[in-house]
Each structure stands twice: as structure tokens, then as C-alpha cells.
Amino acid sequence: MRTRSHVRLFALAVLVWGAFWVAGLPDYYQQYSHTTLVIFSLALVPLIVFAAVKVLGRARMEKRRSLGLWLAFYFTVPFAALDYWYCGLYLGQGWAFLVRYWYLTVYYAIPWLIFVPISHWLTRHPDTSR
Numbered sequence: 001m002r003t004r005s006h007v008r009l010f011a012l013a014v015l016v017w018g019a020f021w022v023a024g025l026p027d028y029y030q031q032y033s034h035t036t037l038v039i040f041s042l043a044l045v046p047l048i049v050f051a052a053v054k055v056l057g058r059a060r061m062e063k064r065r066s067l068g069l070w071l072a073f074y075f076t077v078p079f080a081a082l083d084y085w086y087c088g089l090y091l092g093q094g095w096a097f098l099v100r101y102w103y104l105t106v107y108y109a110i111p112w113l114i115f116v117p118i119s120h121w122l123t124r125h126p127d128t129s130r
Contacts, residue, residue: 001066001067001070006070009070009071009074010074010078012074013074013075013078013079014078014082016075017078017079017082017083021082021086028086028087028091028101029101029103030100030101037103038103040103041103041106041107044107045110045114048110048111048114049114049118052068052071052114052115052118052119053118053122055067055071056068056071056115056118056119056122057122061123064119064122064123065119065120065123067119068115068116068118068119068120069115069116069119071111071115071119072111072112072114072115072116075111075115076107076108076109076111076112079104079107079108080108083097083101083104084097087100087101087104
């Protein structure tokens, strides 16, 4: 990917994180019940799968696997860093935020479990990518 693409993906990731942060106010989703957080977290997965298929399906065949890796990276690493900055440092949770804010923590793995396999699948089955 070009530098411009990396900058755009990073900016998009920060924008998405910011939107989720604002949506989670005033207590970064802590105001909701455990059940509500489970339902919300599970409801996001099909949306991410749909977005992954659309975005990766439009990419050129030879770029899909690397794009899948980059998407997984940009939608986990900046999120984890920003969550640590906010929850760990600003809110004073330290690394304990990983447990207290478990609904964030699961999304440090989910993009890797979605974007990478879908990119491989779409590369191996090009007739289903559009």
C-alpha cells in the first residue's frame, strides 16, 4: 500500500474509534448491563463481516491478502493504543482496563479473525467476491 493509503486507513480508524468513544459516553459503555454489551458486541460482528466482504471484494485479487492484514492491523492496534490512553491512563485503570472493558478487548482480536480469513477466502474464490 502507498503511504497515502496508510494515512487514510489510520485516520479512518481514529475517526471510527472517536465515534465509538462518543457513542459510549458518559462511561464508555459501563452504564449498560452485561447482557446489553454482549448483544451489542455480537450485533457488530455481522456488520464487520459485511464490510469486510465489500471492501476486500472490490480490491484487486493480488492485493486482497495484504489489504486484509492491513485492515486488521489498523482496526486493532490504534484502537488498543487509544483505549489504553483513555481507559488505562486517563481513567487510571492501567492494564486492568482489558478486563473491565472486556467488550473493547474482544475487538482487538475480532478484526484479525474476520479480515484475514475473508481476504484469503475471496482470493481463493474470486467468483464470489462481488
